[in-house]
Amino acid sequence: MRNMLRLSVLSAAATITIPLAVAAPATASAPPANVPKGAVQVKVTKIVAGDLVEVVPTRGATFRVRLLSIATPKRGQCFSNPAFARTKALLPIGKIAYLLRDRTPKDSAGNRLAYVWGGTGVFVNQNLVRGGWARVVNHAPNVKYRDLLRSEQAKAQRAKLGVWSVQCAPKPQVDPRFRTCKDANAKGYGPYRRGVDPEYAWYQDRDGDGIVCEPR
Ligand SMILES: [Ca+2]
Numbered sequence: 270m271r272n273m274l275r276l277s278v279l280s281a282a283a284t285i286t287i288p289l290a291v292a293a294p295a296t297a298s299a300p301p302a303n304v305p306k307g308a309v310q311v312k313v314t315k316i317v318a319g320d321l322v323e324v325v326p327t328r329g330a331t332f333r334v335r336l337l338s339i340a341t342p343k344r345g346q347c348f349s350n351p352a353f354a355r356t357k358a359l360l361p362i363g364k365i366a367y368l369l370r371d372r373t374p375k376d377s378a379g380n381r382l383a384y385v386w387g388g389t390g391v392f393v394n395q396n397l398v399r400g401g402w403a404r405v406v407n408h409a410p411n412v413k414y415r416d417l418l419r420s421e422q423a424k425a426q427r428a429k430l431g432v433w434s435v436q437c438a439p440k441p442q443v444d445p446r447f448r449t450c451k452d453a454n455a456k457g458y459g460p461y462r463r464g465v466d467p468e469y470a471w472y473q474d475r476d477g478d479g480i481v482c483e484p485r
Contacts, residue, residue: 338405
């Protein structure tokens with residue numbers, strides 16, 4: 270009688286535990302294959318900037334993450350809006366992401382420093398550089414993906430994508446007052462000396478003597 274009872278308890282327990290064990294991996298959401306070992310799962314809660322996001326870990330309070338080795342254009346700079354939109358698309362609010370740290374855990378502002386993968390396995394730092402949404406910056410000693418990112422940046426530059434496009438190229442500076450040296454001289458301005466007068470940069474020093482707008 271006692272044996273029979275134990276058996277029935279065991280079988281009842283088995284029918285309960287087996288479906289749970291099968292269901293468990295689906296809710297734990299195993300990371301996509303290309304997310305490196307050691308990456309920590311978080312949930313995206315806010316996109317602060319193209320290279321700064323807020324996340325919440327499985328247990329604990331939200332924190333901000335600065336994407337390592339890259340910088341997106343700041344607000345108001347060329348291509349800042351597309352860069353922000355790209356990060357938002359790669360890291361949708363409420364979705365899972367994966368963080369991998371390098372050697373320095375935080376920046377001076379207290380943001381965690383990490384490489385970030387989206388829930389589908391896209392390496393966000395790399396993707397932003399690849400499309401010209403971000404530039405590579407030196408966050409030494411955090412150099413785990415530096416060579417990869419530099420190679421992606423070289424390709425983006427050759428293809429003139431995003432921040433490397435003609436549209437984002439710095440405008441050549443010109444003298445706001447005079448169209449030519451002759452005009453400047455006529456109004457009593459010039460010559461301008463290299464390293465002394467800021468106006469020097471606005472004119473071509475054809476003979477290379479460090480002076481522009483020499484009176485003729
Ligand atoms: Ca000269």
